[in-house]
Amino acid sequence: MNGTGARRRGRPPRTESSDTRDRILTAAREEFSERGYEKTSVRGIAKAAGVDPALVHHYFGTKEQVFAAAIEVAFAPALDAPEALADGPPAEVGERFTRFILGIWENPATRAPVLAIVRSAVTNETAAAVFRRLVASQLLRRVAAQLDLPDAELRAELAAAQLVGMAMLRYVIKVEPLASADVEQIVARVAPVVQGHLTGP
Incomplete structure (x- = not known):
């Protein structure tokens, strides 16, 4: 019974x-x-x-x-970014951030769930709002905290925008030749721009 x-x-x-x-x-x-x-x-x-x-x-x-x-679990690997930025000289923070984000997208195990988040976020405002809250509170503010500068949050957001835009074109829209470009070539081109956003004048 x-x-x-x-x-x-x-x-x-x-x-x-x-x-x-x-x-x-x-x-x-x-x-x-x-x-x-x-x-x-x-x-x-x-x-x-x-x-x-x-x-x-x-x-x-x-x-x-x-x-x-669901997205908090899927996005968890990206939340280690602040620690990755802190682990090394300030002059290389742009390269570390670029490599970190590319590493998430290049790994099929982490790419699939992040792709699901992005697709939902770009097609629905409710999903986008949830994603924004997570990114702002769990990632960008923590990245900004690593920068000893008055406009740190804006710098972190500009750096993230650079990397998210690159990721969208390479992994989501798959625009060539970016989609097939060697990772090291992308790092060489993008990292200095990210460095400028994070620590430049």
Whole structure:
């Protein structure tokens, strides 16, 4: 009488919680990547994860909150950027930042989830707002904190704009010859510009 069917009505056991959350987040990233923000639904995420929609709401809340959680996990590798910038001489910070961002995009394991975020963010304002909040609070402000300059936040944003624009053309739109250019050639051309944004006059 106290089988699993009866137990499912309540909260899942703690041993199942982490696995269920991970399954939902993986399904959410895939759904957002394939369908975009607008066409993705909590019901669709639940179906892909093999859970009841109520569990998605239980762990994450609304679709916007699911998206926020999914992109935070997917964007996690980029959040190490401030540490990468701090690890070396100031004169090479532009190159370190450029290599760091390129490294995320060049690695298929990290590129796919970031690509899903970008595609959703450029097609839906709600998704874009969630992405902006994450980038501003978790990345750009922390990068700016590494710069001992009065306009540090603007500098960090300009450097990020340079790198995001490059990434969009190379990995999303795939404009040639940039899409096929050697990574070292890109670093050689882009890093000095990023350095200028971060530390120039």
